[in-house]
Amino acid sequence: xxxxxxxxxxxxxxxxxxxxxxxxxxxxxxxxxxxxxxxxxxxxxxxxxxxxxxxxxxxxxxxxxxxxxxxxxxxxxxxxxxxxxxxxxxxxxxxxxxxxxxxxxxxxxxxxxxxxxxxxxxxxxxxx
Numbered sequence: 772x773x774x775x776x777x778x779x780x781x782x783x784x785x786x787x788x789x790x791x792x793x794x795x796x797x798x799x800x801x802x803x804x805x806x807x808x809x810x811x812x813x814x815x816x817x818x819x820x821x822x823x824x825x826x827x828x829x830x831x832x833x834x835x836x837x838x839x840x841x842x843x844x845x846x847x848x849x850x851x852x853x854x855x856x857x858x859x860x861x862x863x864x865x866x867x868x869x870x871x872x873x874x875x876x877x878x879x880x881x882x883x884x885x886x887x888x889x890x891x892x893x894x895x896x897x898x899x
Contacts, residue, residue, distance in 0.1 A: 799895055806890040808834070808880060815879035817890060820849040830876070830894035831863035838890070839879045844872040857881070865897075 806816050824826060832840075837860055842853040853866040853874070858881060868874060878890055 776824055777785050777877065779857050798805060799897060801893050801895045804830075805877060806876075806892055806894045808836070808838070808878060808888050808890055810836075810880065810886045810888070811882040812880060813831070815877060816890075817875045817877045819873045819875040820870070820894070823874045824871045826868045827865060827897040828868065828874070828894060829863075829865040829897055830892065831861070832876075832878075832890055832892045833861040834859075834878070834890045835888040836891040837881065841877050842866060844868075844870070844874045846870060846872070866899065 804818055806818055808814065808816055830842075837858045839857045840859060840862060841855040843850050843855075844853070845851070851869075854864055856862060876894075882898060
């Protein structure tokens, strides 16, 4: 499911860190990244990775705290969501990239939890 929106909800007010990585590894190799989360409500963090068109991406993550999560990309001046989930601690899923683009895995903290924690992201491009 892909939904498109031209509005970026309240993200201009959040502390923001963006890491852009190009996926140039061999097919089926799992890549791992640790994503630092801050225990402040509405804090969000992204990991943005470039994928070619028509690629199947498998991923999973786990978090000590419940988070809101999405995978999105930016066709033109809009935002298209590939996956969007609220209040989850872990997820194992996959999506197919519709266009060669940078796809962002985004976590946001829905409540003030008072302490920081890491989220472990694993992803791979599956050979087709």
